[in-house]
Amino acid sequence: MLNTENIKNKEVINIYDGKSLGYVYDIEINLKEGRIEGIVLPGERGLFHIFGKEEDDFVIKWKNVKTVGEDVILVDVPASLETIE
Secondary structure, three states: OOOHHHHOOOEEEEOOOOOEEEEOOEEEEEOOOOEEEEEEEOOOOOHHHOOOOHHHOEEEEHHHEEEEOOOEEEEOOOOOHHHOO
16 A cells, blocks of 8 residues: 655656656645656755755656655656746
């Protein structure tokens, strides 16, 4: 069974280009349907990644998540995070 603790703080690797996209910061859940909509990666923050706006965060839709492994989550998204919605 998959729970939020199994997802949060895992490193996200893009199989599109093999790069690390960061670590899962949060998840989006559709409460009405009871399912995960996507994973949230923090955008660039200021000093020590503490100061910044949540609007800068990136959401990767759950349909783009290919595998949730023990240590990492593999996703397939375009090379630029700016194109992720």
